[in-house]
Amino acid sequence: MSKWVLGILVIIIFSTGYTSLNNHHSENIDTLWKLPKNDLSTLPKSSYAVLTQVYNDHMLRNRDMTFRDERLLTSTETRTPDVKLPTYKTKEEWEVRKKFLKQRVLVSTGLWPMPDKTSLNPKYYHKIEHEDYIVETVTIETYPGYFLAGNLYSPKKGNGPFPAVLTPHGHFDYGRLNNDDINSIPGRCINLARQGYVVFAYDMPGYNDTRQVSHTFADDNISPLYSINLAGLQLWNSIRAMDFLTGLSKVDTKRVGITGASGGATQIFLLTAVDNRFQVSAPVNMVSNHMQGGDLCENAPGLRINTINAEIAAMTAPKPLLLISNTNDWTYNTRNTIVPVFKSYYRLYNAEDKLKNEHFDYKHNFNRSSREAMYGWFGKWLLGENDPTKLWEKPFVVDSDKDLLAFMNEKNSNTKVNFAELPATAYHDIPKLDDKGLKEELKAIYVKQLSQYWPKDQKSLQTFKAIYGTSLQHLMSVNTPADIDCKIMRRSKGNGFIATQLLISTKDKNEWIPCVLYQPLALATSTVILTADEGKAHWVKKDSDTPDETVLKLLSQKSNVLVPDLFKQGEHVLQTGTLTRRDEIKNKFFTTYNLTDREQHVQDILTIIKAIRVNKDLSQNISLYATGNTGITGLLLAPVTNDLNKIALDGDDFDPTTDQNMLKVQVPGILRMGGFKTVLALAAGKHLMVYNANPALMSSGITEVSRLENNKSFSVTTENVAPGKVTDFLKN
Numbered sequence: 001m002s003k004w005v006l007g008i009l010v011i012i013i014f015s016t017g018y019t020s021l022n023n024h025h026s027e028n029i030d031t032l033w034k035l036p037k038n039d040l041s042t043l044p045k046s047s048y049a050v051l052t053q054v055y056n057d058h059m060l061r062n063r064d065m066t067f068r069d070e071r072l073l074t075s076t077e078t079r080t081p082d083v084k085l086p087t088y089k090t091k092e093e094w095e096v097r098k099k100f101l102k103q104r105v106l107v108s109t110g111l112w113p114m115p116d117k118t119s120l121n122p123k124y125y126h127k128i129e130h131e132d133y134i135v136e137t138v139t140i141e142t143y144p145g146y147f148l149a150g151n152l153y154s155p156k157k158g159n160g161p162f163p164a165v166l167t168p169h170g171h172f173d174y175g176r177l178n179n180d181d182i183n184s185i186p187g188r189c190i191n192l193a194r195q196g197y198v199v200f201a202y203d204m205p206g207y208n209d210t211r212q213v214s215h216t217f218a219d220d221n222i223s224p225l226y227s228i229n230l231a232g233l234q235l236w237n238s239i240r241a242m243d244f245l246t247g248l249s250k251v252d253t254k255r256v257g258i259t260g261a262s263g264g265a266t267q268i269f270l271l272t273a274v275d276n277r278f279q280v281s282a283p284v285n286m287v288s289n290h291m292q293g294g295d296l297c298e299n300a301p302g303l304r305i306n307t308i309n310a311e312i313a314a315m316t317a318p319k320p321l322l323l324i325s326n327t328n329d330w331t332y333n334t335r336n337t338i339v340p341v342f343k344s345y346y347r348l349y350n351a352e353d354k355l356k357n358e359h360f361d362y363k364h365n366f367n368r369s370s371r372e373a374m375y376g377w378f379g380k381w382l383l384g385e386n387d388p389t390k391l392w393e394k395p396f397v398v399d400s401d402k403d404l405l406a407f408m409n410e411k412n413s414n415t416k417v418n419f420a421e422l423p424a425t426a427y428h429d430i431p432k433l434d435d436k437g438l439k440e441e442l443k444a445i446y447v448k449q450l451s452q453y454w455p456k457d458q459k460s461l462q463t464f465k466a467i468y469g470t471s472l473q474h475l476m477s478v479n480t481p482a483d484i485d486c487k488i489m490r491r492s493k494g495n496g497f498i499a500t501q502l503l504i505s506t507k508d509k510n511e512w513i514p515c516v517l518y519q520p521l522a523l524a525t526s527t528v529i530l531t532a533d534e535g536k537a538h539w540v541k542k543d544s545d546t547p548d549e550t551v552l553k554l555l556s557q558k559s560n561v562l563v564p565d566l567f568k569q570g571e572h573v574l575q576t577g578t579l580t581r582r583d584e585i586k587n588k589f590f591t592t593y594n595l596t597d598r599e600q601h602v603q604d605i606l607t608i609i610k611a612i613r614v615n616k617d618l619s620q621n622i623s624l625y626a627t628g629n630t631g632i633t634g635l636l637l638a639p640v641t642n643d644l645n646k647i648a649l650d651g652d653d654f655d656p657t658t659d660q661n662m663l664k665v666q667v668p669g670i671l672r673m674g675g676f677k678t679v680l681a682l683a684a685g686k687h688l689m690v691y692n693a694n695p696a697l698m699s700s701g702i703t704e705v706s707r708l709e710n711n712k713s714f715s716v717t718t719e720n721v722a723p724g725k726v727t728d729f730l731k732n
Contacts, residue, residue, distance in 0.1 A: 033486035035500065035617045040521075046494035046545045052537045054489055054501045054514035055571055063575060067487060067503050070510040071567065071600065072574050075582040076304075076593035078294045083308050085289065085341040091348040098315050101307060105273045107474035108303040109235050110227030110672055113453070113467050115445050118144055120244055125406045128399055132156045133193035135399060137406050138200075139209070142240040143441060145433035149209030149406045150202030150241065151176060151186075153193040154250065163255035163382040164198045164245050166271075166278075168238065170264030170366070171295060173413040175207030177405075179398045183261060183366040186398040191375065195391055196383065197257075200245045204263070204297060205233055206415035209406040211422070213435045215415035216296060222659045224301050224591070227672035228442050231270070231300040238271040246277055254279065255382045259374050261285050261324075261366030266298045269313035280381040282322040282374045284366045287313045289337050291330035292593075299589040301668035305477040310338050317342070318349035322356050322377040324370050328363040335359050368393050407431075450674045454701060455681070461708050468678050472639055475669040477595055478603040480641065483507040484611045494546050496521055497555050504564075504611045513604050514571045518551055518561040525732050526621040526645070527560040527612050529605065531630040535570030536563040538627075550625075550723045557731050560618055564608055566630070567600035591668050598666035601633045602640070609643050621645050623730050628652055632665060635690065639682035647686055648726045651693030651716075677701065680716065685709040689729055691721035 088094040106112040125137040134154045139147045155162055169185045172178040176185050189199045206215025217230045246253045257280045260268050265286030272281050292309050325331035339357045346355045358373040376388025401411045407427050419430045455461035489501035500517040516536050532538035539547050554561050565572035584590050612618050623646040626634030631650035638647050655661050656676045677699050684706040693716050706714040
């Protein structure tokens with residue numbers, strides 16, 4: 001479970017009767033909460049307002065925000081000045097976190113499960129021999145029909161095998177051909193080759209020769225459903241570039257370094273997070289707790305939920321890592337905020353000598369000073385050279401553009417256009433696969449993978465659940481809280497029941513969920529969570545002092561009934577005019593850092609389940625009955641919790657066969673993992689009933705999986721089952 005969520009369990013047992021929100025100090029919040037033991041004769045009579053309104057009139061009049069949900073007030077974006085890195089007590093704890101983060105990177109970038117590595121079919125174009133190094137222009141086929149271009153620099157003398165360096169270029173005007181005082185990619189490659197390295201500098205999509213798609217690839221609303229994103233394409237290209245470089249006979253695969261600046265540094269630590277074929281890393285002017293990368297290629301949905309770049313970069317530990325920072329960009333304070341925490345990670349491995357920071361007084365760059373720091377660091381670990389002065393940069397002359405390009409006739413800094421959008425005079429002999437073709441190819445890969453992993457026997461069932469269950473966990477980015485806070489507002493009595501108004505939150509998070517708990521007068525043998533699109537008011541007739549027939553029947557069946565306002569439902573909103581710093585529109589990369597409303601609904605139910613489980617006054621036999629479109633929420637929840645006994649879900653006649661409909665689900669990546677077919681398969685071992693299902697949800701494949709689970713309590717029907725039959729299903 002995420003370190004960002006885990007906290008020290010503090011048990012404070014507190015009992016209270018009617019409590020006004022005017023007395024909302026911390027001592028009135030229960031952690032491991034108990035229900036008050038009221039004399040029923042002293043409880044006020046229930047009313048419509050009592051059963052539907054948790055926030056009292058005094059709080060509304062005073063605009064008291066103490067128990068309003070923090071998620072409505074703030075959100076995370078690319079600039080994160082207040083985020084602090086977590087620390088870990090043991091190496092084992094950190095290794096668990098590293099495994100989690102590796103999965104997160106792969107899932108968010110669409111590379112979980114990893115696509116097959118097809119033949120690279122390297123093609124060499126120009127070869128220029130200099131006195132002490134050779135440079136060649138190369139393309140490799142990272143996906144069938146999709147070509148990544150780069151330049152391969154090699155030592156002129158010696159037989160090898162040579163150490164190697166992989167170097168992405170970052171967001172500099174001319175990519176791998178950029179050559180100025182701020183950043184010379186050819187300059188760094190030439191000097192490294194002279195020092196005895198084989199170096200591969202390769203394009204970002206949309207730069208130089210890699211223009212079958214532009215640098216705005218997949219910047220639409222449909223592609224995220226399939227986890228098709230520029231960050232994923234770029235990471236895959238880096239993995240395949242590493243395949244190419246380490247596959248060369250002249251390369252010593254035990255001596256591989258990787259370095260880049262700015263967006264190139266982002267490529268570095270995303271690669272080192274998922275690919276272990278390197279020995280030393282030097283990300284330049286990127287790692288900070290202040291800014292996380294503002295380009296499309298650095299932001300995939302879900303990538304940085306509850307984490308930041310620095311934690312991902314720290315996954316390099318215990319391998320040698322040089323962090324280069326400077327005074328005139330967002331790394332200005334890295335040496336004070338990031339490096340000390342990184343030292344604690346390296347200390348877990350007794351490897352503090354493998355971490356170093358070099359801090360310079362320049363604007364954003366990978367200039368000569370930064371390059372020479374990198375040369376010295378790589379020299380120490382890859383060449384065995386401890387005197388960095390021997391590796392200081394020597395003057396260099398860069399070859400002409402035409403001798404370094406594969407398809408383009410000259411370099412072009414406009415990264416927002418692909419080959420099809422350039423004049424024909426700008427290029428020659430270009431590949432045929434285009435933007436649309438690549439997206440279709442990726443979708444076909446995902447469909448094929450799902451078919452390959454679909455359960456056929458018990459062994460393949462477990463593999464399927466491990467792969468696609470992990471995928472769903474990361475796509476949803478939800479978890480059961482380690483502990484909760486509860487605020488009991490007031491209690492009332494009705495005809496045969498007690499109603500308790502309460503607010504529930506993940507402990508110390510201020511993520512307050514307004515709820516009403518109905519209890520029968522007799523000892524309850526189960527607890528049912530009821531959800532509806534309108535929230536808790538759905539379960540009370542207008543101006544009535546009793547809940548509706550569904551709640552009353554469940555009470556008669558000796559069930560506690562908890563009805564919430566999920567995120568943005570009912571009272572779970574801000575009062576009109578409240579200033580909020582949550583911006584889902586202007587924050588272009590909102591889903592990179594934040595849960596969607598649907599995902600928040602799932603999180604809310606998990607929090608409520610935890611609240612029930614830690615309350616010994618409530619039956620731990622917990623079930624869920626989700627009506628309307630919250631049935632879809634319940635379906636997404638079912639595979640990610642084992643704490644529900646029975647699950648009854650309204651399928652809402654939801655048609656999952658169109659992309660436009662699936663946008664309403666608000667789960668980026670849901671179609672990458674196979675949509676609701678896969679979700680149902682992952683839930684096939686549950687005691688679950690889906691009614692009012694669209695025929696498109698019915699699949700023989702799902703039935704086969706439920707048979708493998710040997711589960712006769714799983715059903716999906718198009719019948720619109722009456723509430724009375726659903727409550728019969730929920731009866732013990």
